[in-house]
Structure formats: structure tokens, C-alpha cells
Amino acid sequence: MHQNLKKIGAELNPNVSVDCVIFGFDLEKLNILLIDRGEISAASGPRLALPGNLIYNNENLDQAASRVLTELTGLQDIYLEQVGAFGDPDRIHKESDREWLKSIRAEPEARVITVAYVSLVQMSGYVPQASSFAKNADWFPLDAFTELAFDHSEILDAAKNKLKQQLKIQPIGFNLLPEKFTLSQLHRLYESILDKPLDKRNFRRKIQKLNILSNLKEKQRGVPHKPSSLYQFNEEKYQELTQTGFDNFGF
Amino acid sequence: MHQNLKKIGAELNPNVSVDCVIFGFDLEKLNILLIDRGEISAASGPRLALPGNLIYNNENLDQAASRVLTELTGLQDIYLEQVGAFGDPDRIHKESDREWLKSIRAEPEARVITVAYVSLVQMSGYVPQASSFAKNADWFPLDAFTELAFDHSEILDAAKNKLKQQLKIQPIGFNLLPEKFTLSQLHRLYESILDKPLDKRNFRRKIQKLNILSNLKEKQRGVPHKPSSLYQFNEEKYQELTQTGFDNFGF
DNA sequence: TGAGCTTTGTGTCATTTTAACACTATCCAA
């Protein structure tokens, strides 16, 4: 039987976990990083889940989120922002979830509250490598979605909303786009996050007024249409604006 | 010695707590509801703390917050909104805090992460009644502040910020003001929350355009100056706007 | 009783921001 361990030092805390919602952009649409839990014998629940696991007692929540993300997917050095805590007593007790937990946890029946984190990365820079209990780790398009394990669909929704809000008070894009990018790509990114079309000319005017873009005197090559100018974020101004924020970027 | 209890059913969870940041408005300034932990013998740390305690394993976080608030301060039926989780491993291990925890917890050394909640109430409607381990519960002005127990000052800051943000995307005031109130009172409320002066005329113009106020054809009485018109929130429109929100209420 | 104190309540104007809208330029491919 499972006994509680004394919760000091570097022991896993059986009651608190972290989950990571990692968004990636492939220059067309948003994707999310999920792990595959593999075949679940009896009740056939969803196989996909957010990367997440119990915390250790000697690490803080932010550290735990980074560690867990790395352990399950190999991704490193990602800035994670807290979304909030999820603590329904039954959140992990669906039949298919319990079965899986039995295979990976010392106290599979323990009540676990989880703290969710969100981040944005440039997909091409991060190739997931599954390990630990993740059978696989990969990017999945955010649209056309199936159900996730536990309450992870709910967490994903909360993360999406957080992201939308964030967009209104901070510049976003630095982590999601390659170093050189086109305004159309940035435009698509904003449309993906806000999940609504934005007028092209108005978008360009507004984003330019933020004064965080440098127009490299360089053009796309090899595209079967008029080539676009390439831009770069002015890192200094971008960081400055990230710190101070703006009251609203009213789209 | 303290043994871990099996974490099922209605047992306290030694690793997760909730803390409540309750703001009240006295028509002049913001106040916050705190409990007094009483005399602490040895190390003389702060006596004041946010009302908070461990959760039970069979309740969700929102329920736990409501219950704990009621148990410690007597306040009931308050809508609480989550601020976030705070989980530094040492957040409750200052000397004065440990000493106090020994007197009220079965596992005073356990690692505890806490989930913070925030709410707004009309002070006059809620008279705190301390009980449980709260020696006293009362309102304290938000300005001119001393340190709080644990990491509660940090939590308070986060709650204040949450409140400021909220103000920009939702109407606020319904819970904080008496049924009939003046525009000046609402004005002071907004200034208190945003912690900056707002132009009187511009404020009035803007708030009126929201279309959530009914001008009662009634005036203040007995004030030693020109009496103000009294207003009421149009509950229907207020709720509607609370649901849908607005993109920005740019002050 | 009227003079003084205090707070209410109100409008304008210049500037900025917003939303809506369509056509030409450039490159590649066939």
C-alpha cells in the first residue's frame, strides 16, 4: 500500500502538480505541445495530455514547471507564466485517468491540485523528445481538437484566454517567430491568438506605431509571389514595452 | 509526532491552503480584511495575516476559500475570484510564522502552497467576527501599511494588481457601494483602486456612457454642501457588462 | 441673515484613435 512520505527535502509532494501549456507557431497556425500517454488498456480515455507532474518539496512552482517540462519533452529554457490553480477534488479521477496514474504514481488516489503554466515558443526551435512516462511528445494544431486527459481541456481554455489578455497589454511574438519574419506572419500570429480576422492595413499601422520593429532591407526569396520585406524585433524596445506594457492594444 | 493522514474524504490536506484578500470600501478609501494572530512569544513577527487555512480533500478550491473566510471572519456569501498560486518552499518558514503554525497545525513543518482569492465587498454590510484561531478580525486601511505574516504582503500586491486589471475589462462597484450612491463616491472608488487621480468630468462622461447607472431623482440630505444626486446600478445592464466585459476602460 | 465654506455639476475644443475600404506592384510558374 502507498504510504505518505514525510514531506521534507527532495521528496515528491503527492498533492501538488504543475501542468504546462506550451503554444508554438508554425507561421501558419497555433499548435500545442502534448504528450501521449500510450495505450490505456481498459477504459479507453484520451491518450493526449499536457506535460505535467508532481512537484518536489524543495523547489518552487516555477522551477517545478520548468523541470517537468524538460523531463517530459526535452524543452529547455522556456519562460513560463502562471495561469492559475485547478483543484476540483475529482479532476483526476475519471476511470481511464486513474488507471494510468496507477502505473506512474506512488499514491495514485491522492487528491492533487495542479498549477498551470503557459508559454509561447517558436516551434521550429524546439523539437520535443519524449521521455519519462511520456511515450511521445509532439505538436498538435490548436484547432480541430479532441479531448485531453484529466481536466486538461479546461486548463487549455484558461491558458488561451490568458494569452488573449496578455496580447492586449504586452507585445507578443518575439518567442514565437523566427529572428527574421514578415509582417504577414506576425499578422497571422495575432489572428491565431485572438481567433478573429484583423484588417491588414489597420494591423500594420498599429504594430508599426509600437516602434519595436526594424525593417531589415532584405526580402524574402523564392516565394511564388511578391516577396515580403523581412523584419526583426528591436530587442531593447521590445523588452521595454514588455516591462511597462500598454494599457490596451485595442483590436 | 505528526503523522500524515490518508488524504481521502474530509481530511485536511496538509500541503494546500487558501488565502483570501477581501477589499472593502468605506466611501473614502480601500480597506482590507485581516486577522490578528495574537501575541507571538519569541520572535516578534507581524501579527496580522490574511484569513487563510488548509483545504479539505473533499472540497474544491473555491469552496475552501469561502469556508475558510467564513470560519475565520464570519463573512458569508462573498464571490471570490482566484488570483493564483504561491508556492515558494520557504514561504511559511520564517521563525515567527513557524512558531505560530506549531500552535494550530498538525504538521507545522509541511510544505504548503497556497491559492489566493480576492473579493470586493461593501464594508458596512460586513462586520467581521473573529473565530477559530483568529484572535481578531477587522478592516485595515490599505494605505500606510505594515508587514503581514508569511508571504501575505506579496499576495496582497498580486491581488491589488488583479483588481486594477479587472477594472479595465469589467465594471466594478456593485459590491463595494451601498445601493444608492453618488458619482463622487464611485469616482473615489476608482481612484482608490487605480491609485491615481482621475479627471472628474472625464470620469463622469465615461462612466455614464457605460449605461449602467440610473439617476434616481433623489438627492443627498444633510450634507454641508450642495447635495449630490443619488444613483443606482442598473443590475441587468451591469451583469450583462460583467459577462461580456469591455476591451478597455482606458483610464 | 448673509458671508464663507464645501462639494456638485457641467461643455468645449484640439488631438488622437478607430474602423472601413480597394487597387497596384512584384515575383514565380506554367
Next chain:
DNA sequence: TTGGATAGTGTTAAAATGACACAAAGCTCA
């Protein structure tokens, strides 16, 4: 060379913002 695809650009009308000052109304107290 033509057709297909995307890039890039400006105007206008309407709305929102921020700055700003003075008369009206009630109370108090000398």
C-alpha cells in the same frame, strides 16, 4: 506572356481622449 498569389499602401468619417474653469446649492457660523 499571362495568370496566380501575396505584399504594400492612404483617406475619410466617426468616436474617444485629455485638458481645462466656473456657477449652483446647501450648510454653518458669526
